[in-house]
Amino acid sequence: MSDQLEARLSRVMIRCAESGEGVPAGMRIDVASFETGNLSDQMANCPHCGQVHTWSTEDAWLEDIHETVSPRP
Numbered sequence: 086m087s088d089q090l091e092a093r094l095s096r097v098m099i100r101c102a103e104s105g106e107g108v109p110a111g112m113r114i115d116v117a118s119f120e121t122g123n124l125s126d127q128m129a130n131c132p133h134c135g136q137v138h139t140w141s142t143e144d145a146w147l148e149d150i151h152e153t154v155s156p157r158p
């Protein structure tokens with residue numbers, strides 16, 4: 086595992102059906118694996134409604150980790 090590989094990982098996000106908020110699925114993956122992996126029946130604890138959401142690849146999108154760590158003014 087190199088730092089270069091780590092830098093290419095993105096955070097998987099899903100949408101909470103209850104609140105409409107984005108929910109971090111607790112998984113980090115590179116784009117190629119996400120697009121070819123065909124994930125299904127994945128579980129994510131939702132901080133917005135307190136439920137556990139089940140999701141698959143079509144429910145999810147990737148968020149650039151480097152954007153999320155930037156401080157917002």
Ligand SMILES: [Zn+2]
Binds near residue numbers: 102104136138
């Ligand atoms: Zn939720």
